[in-house]
Amino acid sequence: MIALHRAAERRFAPWKNGGGQTAEILSMPHGAGFDDFHWRISTARIAHSGPFSAFPGVSRSLTVLEGGPMTLEFADGSRIAAGADSGPAVFSGAAPCHAVVPGGSLLVLNVMVRAPYACAVWRAPGAACQPDAPLARYLLACADILPLGMARHDLAALAPDLDVPEGVTGDNGLIVDILRTPGAG
Known part of the structure; x- marks a missing residue:
């Protein structure tokens, strides 16, 4: 483990549009704002549609x-259903989106x-969705993972070239891999 970001130390702040709350866990490069991050990982509270x-x-x-559940509705009429048992909902941040909660x-x-x-984003210990080694790998504890000292x-933050730590299962851990897209310099 390279670094541990404790949930108990997070502070929630209003969303950019005021409709929910976010607690930033990390952004890269460190200290980057909403307009200049390469990647950003946070948790968000969504109380209403x-x-x-x-x-x-x-x-x-x-x-x-x-x-949950939650449905994301887009201006083009498409929808994505998201719940505790579904996988990640992936979409363009440019697309106007309305959450129905x-x-x-x-x-x-x-x-x-x-x-x-x-x-x-995938449930450990399953196979990653991408064939290439990630630039960065993170483990989010969905439950306490006592052998790793995680609540x-x-x-x-994990070493990106190592396997998922022993004791991490699909019930207690989500893996977040950050990759460089094919053909990118």
Whole structure:
């Protein structure tokens, strides 16, 4: 483990559009703001239906950690259903998006990347979605992972060239891989 970002130390702040709350876990490069990050990992509280902020040039991946379900509705009429048992909802941050939250509040893992980067979020210990080695790898604890000293919703930065740590399962861990898109310099 390279670094551990404790959930207990996160502070939630209002969304850019005021419709929810976000707690930044990390952004790269360190200290980058909303306009200049390469990638950003955060958790967000969504209490009710409403619009998402636009992030032109950003690819977004939302994974429901608690609560739900939620449906993301887009201006072109397409929809993405997201719940605790579904995979990540991946969409363009430039696309106008409205979240429909029928069953009460939820907590989501939000991963945002700008080209030339991409992300893959997957349940450990399954095979990664991407064939290339990641530039960065993170482990989000979905439950306490005592052998690693991780509490629920802690995020650990892992060595990207190593396998998922022993004791991490599909029930207790999500892996976030940051990759360089094919053909990018």
